[in-house]
């Protein structure tokens with residue numbers, strides 16, 4: 001299983017046609033019905049139902065039914081206790097049987113649990129190694145920045161790899177010395193951390209020469225990608241991974257493809273114009289905690305053209321962020337989706353430079369914080385956003401300018417977002 005996954009991800013060219021993708025999904029789901037669903041008290045009686053008739057699941061629903069959904073008979077409260085203890089002690093070794101337990105913090109601050117069996121951990125490691133290992137004959141030093149360690153990732157430590165975990169909850173300054181001493185050949189971190197490391201590298205506070213840089217766990221903006229590439233002189237690869245599964249990764253040509261070998265990904269289209277959708281995922285590799293008919297609130301923008309790599313897995317132009325990162329402005333025909341990228345571009349085109357900014361949509365108003373900006377910046381921005389609105393055929397919301405920056409919530413530094421439920425989604 002894991003050798004096949006390794007070879008496939010290193011040397012395989014992926015699915016040749018959409019038909020091959022579908023055949024793979026049908027076979028995988030048949031196996032899943034026969035071997036996995038009967039072991040889940042929740043899904044036991046649903047094994048004959050078509051995929052779309054399975055109950056729609058989201059994080060809250062998954063947590064509510066965790067004890068019945070998982071196939072290892074693991075009790076939610078017991079798992080939660082183990083995960084919480086690991087968080088506070090920063091000792092992430094405990095397992096339940098041979099199943100590792102992890103904790104994720106949701107976007108709404110809601111905690112989620114996830115499980116990984118040894119087989120699932122091997123599959124993950126084999127696929128990542130196959131795809132992203134620089135040279136097989138050389139021992140690699142991997143630096144992995146994550147919010148929490150988990151046996152899932154430690155499974156990679158062995159004779160051919162020195163693997164060091166950098167806890168994002170610990171002091172960043174202490175990490176820098178250790179990182180500089182490690183001189184990682186592979187650097188894996190969330191996009192924002194990579195951006196900070198890139199700035200340190202440019203300032204010559206650290207001197208790293210990684211052969212691979214992989215952005216994980218959150219969306220990588222074009223600005224961040226450019227900064228990281230400039231600092232380290234190599235392309236950033238992207239593994240778009242939620243606790244619910246590995247959704248997409250970059251191919252040899254640097255383009256994002258959906259991970260259709262592991263998942264079937266249906267679309268809940270939220271914007272017909274761009275085809276932007278929230279993925280509804282069915283994961284055929286996740287046996288400990290089945291993920292079926294599960295809707296994520298991330299917004300993906302599909303790309304129609306085929307990739308020169310030849311793989312027929314759906315290409316993704318970019319991950320727009322979460323549903324509440326996407327703005328909706330009024331238009332005569334309903335509401336139009338305004339991507340955070342369009343807003344970022346407008347800011348990037350300002351003649352004045354800003355230290356930082358925030359854009360928060362609240363109902364029909366757009367609240368804008370400009371840090372370190374003169375009055376002219378407001379005028380230029382008003383013009384820029386006006387042009388954006390006109391080009392999208394919608395009305396510019398009322399602009400409300402503020403000084404400095406707003407107080408941050410949950411330490412999430414999202415520059416552009418929608419606050420509260422606005423009932424402003426696309427209508428009709």
Ligand SMILES: [Zn+2]
Nearest residue numbers: 251255307309
């Ligand atoms: Zn490709």
